[in-house]
Amino acid sequence: MKTLIICIVLVLAAGVSRAQEITELKEAKVGFAPLSSEVVRDGNSYAFNVKESYMGEFEANPIAFMEAYFDIDNFIDEVRHENYDSYEVTFSSKKGQLKADFDKEGNLGAISERFKNIVLPASLREQLYRDHKGWAMVKNVRVSRGENGLIDKEFYRIKLRNGSKSKTLKINSMAAERNEVASN
CATH class of the missing domain: 3.10.450 (Nuclear Transport Factor 2; Chain: A,)
Structure with a gap:
């Protein structure tokens, strides 16, 4: 009986001491992304495969969709180390795409759409x-x-x-x- 109690105390002590180890995690970046999308880099241009909240949301008004779900300032901050003069961003869905050119400051320039x-x-x-x-x-x-x-x-x-x-x-x-x- 005495041995059983000593074994239980040792097991509990080992479990408690193991639980006290500190695990250090890497820094995590948190951002607001109301639209999940996949980013693909192709040379100096970037492509976003958009996921719509409902069918036809993107092709109904692609520019409004881009303005609602894409923050050019955050995008420029993410790729600032590249020192681009302009940015060509392509938003693609199953039905088509929107190509938008932004200047260095993030102002929208030429746009083109093609939907089928x-x-x-x-x-x-x-x-x-x-x-x-x-x-x-x-x-x-x-x-x-x-x-x-x-x-x-x-x-x-x-x-x-x-x-x-x-x-x-x-x-x-x-x-x-x-x-x-x-x-x-």
């Missing part, structure tokens, strides 16, 4: 249905370009099929608002 097989605006869908009865849309592409966060040029390339016939339409978004559709 997106939901067309309601007015454009109605116009296509009205002007091309019997034709089915096979695929579409929206291409936009601009400066300083403002879109200057935007057009849609839409492929239609009717049985064995197919045709491609190129629609300027400004012309689509005026109900003018051009075809190729």
